[in-house]
Amino acid sequence: MAEKRKYLPLASTKHLEKMMTRHYALSRYHRLWGKPLKRPLAWITSGAPVELLRAFNIHPVYPENYGAICGTRRVSAKLCQVAEAAGYSQDLCSYARTHIGSILRPDLAPMGGLPKPPDLLVCCNNICGTVLKWYEALARIFQVPLLVLDTPYLPARLTDHTKEYVLAQFEQMVVDLERLTGRRLNRRELAEQLARSSQAIALWKEIREFCKTSPSPLNAPDLFIHMAPIVTLRGTQQAVDYYRRLKEEVNRRVRQRQGAVDGEKIRLVWDNIAIWYRIFGFFKMFSERGACFVTDTYSGGWVMELPSGDPLESMAITYTEIFLNRSPDFRAEQMINLIKEYNADGFVMHSNRSCKPYSLIQEVIRRRVTRETGVPGLVVEADMADERVYAEEPIRNRVQAFLETVGGI
Amino acid sequence: MARYFLGVDIGSLTTKVVLVNKNGDMVARATGRSGYSGRNVANRLSNGLLEEKKLAPKDIAAAVATGYGRVTFPADREVSEITCQAKGIAHLFAGAGTVIDIGGQDSKVIRLLPGGKVIDFAMNDKCAAGTGRFLEVMAAALELEIQELGPLAARAREHCAISSFCTVFAESEVISHVSAGAPKADIVAGVCDSVAARVASMTSRTGLEPEVVFTGGVARNSGVVNALAKQLGCRLSVPEEPEITAALGAALFARDNAD
Numbered sequence: 001m002a003e004k005r006k007y008l009p010l011a012s013t014k015h016l017e018k019m020m021t022r023h024y025a026l027s028r029y030h031r032l033w034g035k036p037l038k039r040p041l042a043w044i045t046s047g048a049p050v051e052l053l054r055a056f057n058i059h060p061v062y063p064e065n066y067g068a069i070c071g072t073r074r075v076s077a078k079l080c081q082v083a084e085a086a087g088y089s090q091d092l093c094s095y096a097r098t099h100i101g102s103i104l105r106p107d108l109a110p111m112g113g114l115p116k117p118p119d120l121l122v123c124c125n126n127i128c129g130t131v132l133k134w135y136e137a138l139a140r141i142f143q144v145p146l147l148v149l150d151t152p153y154l155p156a157r158l159t160d161h162t163k164e165y166v167l168a169q170f171e172q173m174v175v176d177l178e179r180l181t182g183r184r185l186n187r188r189e190l191a192e193q194l195a196r197s198s199q200a201i202a203l204w205k206e207i208r209e210f211c212k213t214s215p216s217p218l219n220a221p222d223l224f225i226h227m228a229p230i231v232t233l234r235g236t237q238q239a240v241d242y243y244r245r246l247k248e249e250v251n252r253r254v255r256q257r258q259g260a261v262d263g264e265k266i267r268l269v270w271d272n273i274a275i276w277y278r279i280f281g282f283f284k285m286f287s288e289r290g291a292c293f294v295t296d297t298y299s300g301g302w303v304m305e306l307p308s309g310d311p312l313e314s315m316a317i318t319y320t321e322i323f324l325n326r327s328p329d330f331r332a333e334q335m336i337n338l339i340k341e342y343n344a345d346g347f348v349m350h351s352n353r354s355c356k357p358y359s360l361i362q363e364v365i366r367r368r369v370t371r372e373t374g375v376p377g378l379v380v381e382a383d384m385a386d387e388r389v390y391a392e393e394p395i396r397n398r399v400q401a402f403l404e405t406v407g408g409i
Numbered sequence: 410m411a412r413y414f415l416g417v418d419i420g421s422l423t424t425k426v427v428l429v430n431k432n433g434d435m436v437a438r439a440t441g442r443s444g445y446s447g448r449n450v451a452n453r454l455s456n457g458l459l460e461e462k463k464l465a466p467k468d469i470a471a472a473v474a475t476g477y478g479r480v481t482f483p484a485d486r487e488v489s490e491i492t493c494q495a496k497g498i499a500h501l502f503a504g505a506g507t508v509i510d511i512g513g514q515d516s517k518v519i520r521l522l523p524g525g526k527v528i529d530f531a532m533n534d535k536c537a538a539g540t541g542r543f544l545e546v547m548a549a550a551l552e553l554e555i556q557e558l559g560p561l562a563a564r565a566r567e568h569c570a571i572s573s574f575c576t577v578f579a580e581s582e583v584i585s586h587v588s589a590g591a592p593k594a595d596i597v598a599g600v601c602d603s604v605a606a607r608v609a610s611m612t613s614r615t616g617l618e619p620e621v622v623f624t625g626g627v628a629r630n631s632g633v634v635n636a637l638a639k640q641l642g643c644r645l646s647v648p649e650e651p652e653i654t655a656a657l658g659a660a661l662f663a664r665d666n667a668d
């Protein structure tokens with residue numbers, strides 16, 4: 001029977017909020033300091049090589065992260081409608097629709113939308129093909145340069161040929177950025193950016209690995225909230241400092257055997273982007289029955305270790321090998337390993353209407369994972385930001401049946 | 410002494426109640442339209458059972474509720490209908506490996522182990538395709554009673570193709586077959602094929618293990634039973650009263666719980 005279980009908040013959250021508010025406030029007033037400090041503003045995709053941009057003193061902001069914020073504040077559906085009325089298809093990713101809606105109707109958008117106009121757009125198709133068309137639309141709206149990094153899909157391992165192809169584009173991107181910013185690439189600065197990125201990534205990895213203990217010190221909503229700096233502030237000292245603090249707090253929980261979910265009974269793995277508009281409500285259906293999401297493929301996607309060696313080559317490898325750019329076999333093996341390493345009893349896949357590359361092959365992965373681990377998997381249909389697609393009762397029904405299957409009744 | 414156990418299944422269209430004794434034998438059952446308040450209907454039905462069996466409320470040792478309205482009913486506990494369905498079917502068919510359930514507003518495929526433990530399930534509940542609701546709409550478009558569909562489908566010479574899964578689009582397909590002069594029997598057979606196709610495709614997600622038991626109100630429709638058996642290429646067992654098996658499972662959980 002469902003019991004009341006408390007949610008245990010992290011003390012670090014308030015530092016996170018301060019840091020993210022500061023980042024967005026700074027970005028918002030970019031027009032005041034950007035020109036005098038010669039720091040152009042770039043809108044970039046989540047899988048873009050931000051370290052290179054930072055080495056050119058470019059200030060990056062992330063429309064996808066903005067989409068997640070709008071989702072959490074439950075204004076996405078309205079902004080999506082604005083984009084749909086302007087002719088964008090309802091089948092387009094809801095981050096794209098939300099962002100385009102926020103450009104068309106800043107009065108409806110949190111913080112009035114992202115600072116605009118951007119000085120340039122940087123798009124890497126390692127996460128999906130959608131971003132290409134989305135950023136082309138942005139380039140048309142603002143008439144600003146668009147830099148594209150094309151990372152071919154990896155059906156198996158990264159080949160030398162692919163690596164060279166991507167590396168050549170990195171070299172061209174350096175030329176383009178030198179022209180656009182009027183600066184030469186400072187290789188030392190780039191190496192430092194990469195070193196700081198690596199530090200933050202290593203900390204994020206260690207924090208996540210603490211969740212192998214039982215009870216797990218973190219649950220999925222914690223992972224989703226505290227991933228913000230690894231996405232948006234990767235390469236900064238702030239991000240490194242923040243993850244040091246978080247690591248300490250999580251480590252303390254482990255030492256005190258403090259679980260994120262009171263009386264953890266069931267350990268689960270999450271697949272796909274968070275359901276932002278129900279970030280707590282959705283997971284409560286699980287936590288009130290003692291089920292904790294101890295790890296996930298989504299926020300874990302930023303544990304992308306940068307190999308040492310030539311910085312451009314290192315980035316070419318890392319950014320091409322992002323998990324969304326890889327085969328169903330790779331994804332299935334990743335899930336199988338997570339289940340084993342984290343000692344999970346089941347997994348839940350969010351079939352996300354928006355994100356086709358993430359969702360389309362889930363059924364194939366689900367069957368293989370269950371076959372090889374004996375652990376059951378549930379698919380729930382929803383959308384990360386557009387809550388018009390979310391049907392609470394059918395989802396609750398499936399979740400309950402699934403937990404009865406995993407944990408017994 | 411309390412000796413009986415109550416199972417209540419408040420579904421989107423109908424409510425079912427079942428009473429079992431301490432051996433797990435079904436001693437009484439009743440069904441009714443859920444209407445506006447499934448909870449009231451469930452109360453009325455279970456009071457009726459008590460009267461029929463000359464029992465008092467204190468004779469009921471425990472109650473378990475399932476179905477969409479399960480949280481509204483003051484039972485000792487609530488269990489999802491998937492778990493209850495598997496429990497009920499494992500009780501009636503010891504060798505059951507798969508349950509296909511087509512109810513009013515959803516359809517599901519459940520894979521289970523002997524004893525009723527669920528190993529996987531797939532559910533369609535976001536649209537009316539492949540559900541009882543779909544059949545009701547099509548019957549109305551053809552001015553037929555729902556019970557007439559099965560016998561009529563058996564008389565079909567050719568099966569009309571209904572290709573759309575969407576209830577609204579399928580209804581206009583039916584209407585265009587009518588205006589093209591197709592015999593009602595052929596259209597009905599096509600409608601049954603369409604429901605079966607939708608559900609059969611769900612079995613590819615869960616796998617299909619014999620014995621396959623078909624439950625839910627739609628299992629009374631011989632047109633769908635035959636179409637489904639043909640598409641799956643296997644025999645289907647249908648319980649005598651296919652709509653009450655989840656309520657039976659709930660009653661059995663009430664009994665286990667009290668042990």
Ligand code: SF4
Nearest residue numbers: 093127128130354355
């Ligand atoms: S389609 Fe998926 S990967 Fe692409 S932008 Fe949308 S959410 Fe991100």
